[in-house]
Amino acid sequence: MMFWETYLLAQRAIRRNVLRSSLTVLGIVIGVAAVIAMVTLGSGATAKVTGDISKLGSNMLHVRPGQGMRGPGGARASAAPFKVEDADAIEHTVAGLKAVAPTATVASQAISGSANWSTSVTGTTPAFLDIQGWQLEEGRSFTPGEVKSGKAVCLLGQTVKKQLFENDAAAGSAIRLGKIAFKVIGTLKEKGQSSFGTDQDDIVIIPLRTLQRRMKGNTDVSAIMVSAYDGVSTETVKADIERLMRERRGIKPNADDDFHVRDMKEIIDTLTGTTTVLTALLAAVAGVSLLVGGIGIMNIMMVSVTERTREIGTRLAIGALARDVLMQFLVESVVLSSFGGIIGIVLGLGAAGVGARLIGVPFIFKPGIVAGAFLFSGAVGVVFGYFPARRAARLDPIVALRYE
Numbered sequence: 001m002m003f004w005e006t007y008l009l010a011q012r013a014i015r016r017n018v019l020r021s022s023l024t025v026l027g028i029v030i031g032v033a034a035v036i037a038m039v040t041l042g043s044g045a046t047a048k049v050t051g052d053i054s055k056l057g058s059n060m061l062h063v064r065p066g067q068g069m070r071g072p073g074g075a076r077a078s079a080a081p082f083k084v085e086d087a088d089a090i091e092h093t094v095a096g097l098k099a100v101a102p103t104a105t106v107a108s109q110a111i112s113g114s115a116n117w118s119t120s121v122t123g124t125t126p127a128f129l130d131i132q133g134w135q136l137e138e139g140r141s142f143t144p145g146e147v148k149s150g151k152a153v154c155l156l157g158q159t160v161k162k163q164l165f166e167n168d169a170a171a172g173s174a175i176r177l178g179k180i181a182f183k184v185i186g187t188l189k190e191k192g193q194s195s196f197g198t199d200q201d202d203i204v205i206i207p208l209r210t211l212q213r214r215m216k217g218n219t220d221v222s223a224i225m226v227s228a229y230d231g232v233s234t235e236t237v238k239a240d241i242e243r244l245m246r247e248r249r250g251i252k253p254n255a256d257d258d259f260h261v262r263d264m265k266e267i268i269d270t271l272t273g274t275t276t277v278l279t280a281l282l283a284a285v286a287g288v289s290l291l292v293g294g295i296g297i298m299n300i301m302m303v304s305v306t307e308r309t310r311e312i313g314t315r316l317a318i319g320a321l322a323r324d325v326l327m328q329f330l331v332e333s334v335v336l337s338s339f340g341g342i343i344g345i346v347l348g349l350g351a352a353g354v355g356a357r358l359i360g361v362p363f364i365f366k367p368g369i370v371a372g373a374f375l376f377s378g379a380v381g382v383v384f385g386y387f388p389a390r391r392a393a394r395l396d397p398i399v400a401l402r403y404e
Helices: 002-016 018-024 026-056 073-078 084-093 127-132 144-149 158-165 208-216 234-248 264-307 309-317 322-359 367-393 397-401
Strands: 060-065 097-112 115-124 136-139 153-156 174-177 180-188 203-207 223-228 259-263
Touching: 018 026, 018 264, 026 264, 026 322, 026 367, 060 234, 060 264, 084 097, 084 223, 084 234, 097 127, 097 158, 097 208, 115 127, 115 158, 115 208, 127 223, 144 208, 153 158, 153 174, 158 180, 158 203, 180 203, 203 208, 223 234, 234 259, 259 264, 264 322, 264 367, 309 322, 322 367
Parallel strands: 115 203, 153 180
Antiparallel strands: 060 223, 060 259, 097 115, 097 174, 097 223, 136 180, 153 203, 174 180
């Protein structure tokens, strides 16, 4: 009952000067809103990055010539390309593999009638679709006979399909890639942009032997994509592939690899770790606003104590205890900061929702962050309201009554 009366006194004091009270809580509002918006958007960005990479397969590995990011720039250029036999050796030697797909890529102009589009042409096997998680929208995939004979057939990504055929069906039509005529046997379902900003649908897929014989004029393989079964350790698979490739490429025991194996789980962990750190950093910067708001509350409460000195003296003179006065001003400070926290939560969630839609990330509501921000705003009221409240409680009633 005593606390309720103290709360009513605090509400009366706040309503006495609504404009000043509103300006006082502004720092808390901005701080709470910024923290919630930053953490929510950061969580959405992390989820999007993880989801986009998971679509490629979290149990997938890329094997490429050169030392990648680990070695000097010249290492990749001087490394010998792979051959189809290397992919066959990985498939038949390394345990726990679901699929293996050798690939090679060239840039080419896709032409259909008067429409043309510059795109990327990937030569590979049907296993590539399973590893990359591609699904067919219409038509069919390559047959073993088409892959073995190097037949001029192709699958179109949605970007290429729309550029060449707009809304018409593409399966069964003919296109040219450079000067070579191809038959479109199917189209792929849309994937959209990757986390790295590249258009995954801007692609034409043809049999690897067709690309090697008719477009590149060699038997080189630029990359080997490997998919492991669920539950199989990709670290073990990676070590087995590295050991096999060192043997096949004749690398001496003390020499560096002239190839690299990239585990998609490592990429996921790196990117999610980066976004998590950036989110925490942004939230910490936004949290500074809460401290600034707390200082503002302390300043206004000090002014309030000075303005209400005679009121405090009257309460003390008629029997109020020092702890009652302390509680009155402390509750007033907590009410101010908590009210700012509630407004900040509403604004923060609203800003996060709008921001998530604008930048194309999922909106992920985290009750823990909302509760934590509200409790922190209340704690700010306690911490920064205590000193003014203690000052009011320590006033001498006689001196306070004579104050003008």
